[in-house]
């Protein structure tokens with residue numbers, strides 16, 4: 001086994017190891033389909049090198065065409081993975097047009113008018129386009145997260161590598177005029193080296209992104225209530241403190257709503273705990289449907305919910321509370337399942353302008369007093385806090 005042969009195995013081995021790593025990761029986290037995409041991309045690139053370097057020649061040198069196709073497709077697939085992760089549209093049309101045109105020209109320079117240098121040039125231009133197109137799309141749709149910026153820079157780095165690489169084909173003294181010379185050339189060494197560098201940096205960037213995404217998910221899970229899908233008490237307090245601070249800085253009014261489901265013990269007793277859970281879920285959904293992206297809402301106790309409406313007004317907060325109370329009651333009015341008692345809610349409200357030095361805990365206290373008063377007045381009503 002020659003040293004040359006062993007070196008030619010480096011790139012496909014890298015491709016297969018990275019394919020296996022991403023594939024195993026995907027088996028554990030199947031909802032992340034971009035991991036599967038990346039793994040298939042690495043497998044294709046591995047085949048690209050195997051066809052070129054290690055397979056015996058096929059009819060009419062078809063293995064060289066298969067090699068170009070697998071490599072172009074493989075690199076494009078790896079570069080598409082970040083788009084899929086960020087739910088950015090993949091530029092299918094421009095990428096497939098590039099691939100098909102490149103393949104047609106490559107077949108021409110292999111079979112009709114054989115020219116190795118022209119093939120290297122065409123394959124390189126196509127490769128650069130297959131990186132540039134997803135890169136351009138990613139840069140216009142990415143978010144401002146560390147993982148997104150990392151992926152962007154690694155994509156730019158990959159493009160730079162593959163722009164510099166073909167230039168070496170023309171600078172290196174050992175020729176690329178025949179296939180035997182090519183296999184021995186510094187250029188072919190560079191092809192392997194550049195692929196391995198690109199493959200590993202892309203893999204590291206993707207792995208870092210997967211880890212950061214998982215950490216974000218865990219953090220979100222830790223502050224989310226699984227039943228109502230709203231924030232839990234900790235998540236609500238964190239979000240509400242920040243929103244209240246912003247509202248104070250902008251000298252705007254925030255309103256806090258404290259909602260408690262009425263006689264919930266009897267709902268559980270009459271219809272069972274499962275139905276009680278469903279009612280909590282329904283209530284969470286109504287809150288979500290009434291919220292906009294500034295609203296901070298959480299389930300802060302068993303059947304107690306807090307909603308902070310930052311930069312709100314007395315009227316819009318009253319409308320929010322009225323809608324919440326009415327829509328919730330309406331949901332069960334004609335439901336034959338709830339015969340003897342229908343779920344309702346009482347809501348206490350307090351506005352931050354009543355005390356400029358107000359804090360979240362003071363507002364929660366005041367809203368609780370208003371809620372207590374709503375309960376005392378017969379429940380299923382909205383009550384503002386009064387000194």
Ligand SMILES: Nc1nc2c(ncn2[C@@H]2O[C@H](COP(=O)(O)OP(=O)(O)OP(=O)(O)O)[C@@H](O)[C@H]2O)c(=O)[nH]1
Nearest residue numbers: 260261262263264265266268273274276277302303
């Ligand atoms: N199904 C279900 N019930 C819950 C959950 N968390 C708390 N509860 C129930 O909510 C009920 C709250 O009862 P109470 O605090 O006595 O108040 P209430 O019956 O709602 O009466 P008022 O608040 O005075 O109108 C208890 O029976 C708890 O078991 C939950 O996650 N699911």
